Amino acid sequence: MANDGKAPGKLTTHVLDTAGGRPAAGVSLDLFRISDNRRDHLCSAETNADGRCDGPLLEGAAFAAGAYELVFHVAEYFRRQGVDLPDEPFLDVVPIRFGIAEPGQHYHVPLLISPYGYSTYRGS
8 A cells, every 4th residue: 555645644543432333432542652662642632523533643744653552541431421330440541552664654543442342453
């Protein structure tokens, strides 16, 4: 999947509530760059009504090859949905560590969540 030069590389995400069968609106998330065993916070965002962020999490000169981590605050989301979670929920935060090898491409990291499981993949 090569970049044809028309669109710069970027990082986006999309969160779907598989237990509720809907986009997960209002999920807080944080993006970190991983370097030399250090996590540098790059940004925080919250998903909109469609379960997406209003813009790319990373793009332009800041979108560089390297290791990154997205941290999704899912227990907070499910509690706001009225889900009765234990004091120590099975999933509180979901960290997804991934690599960007080709910064000229679009990296899309979807997250499918329920109170007891999640799935992710590299989307388009």
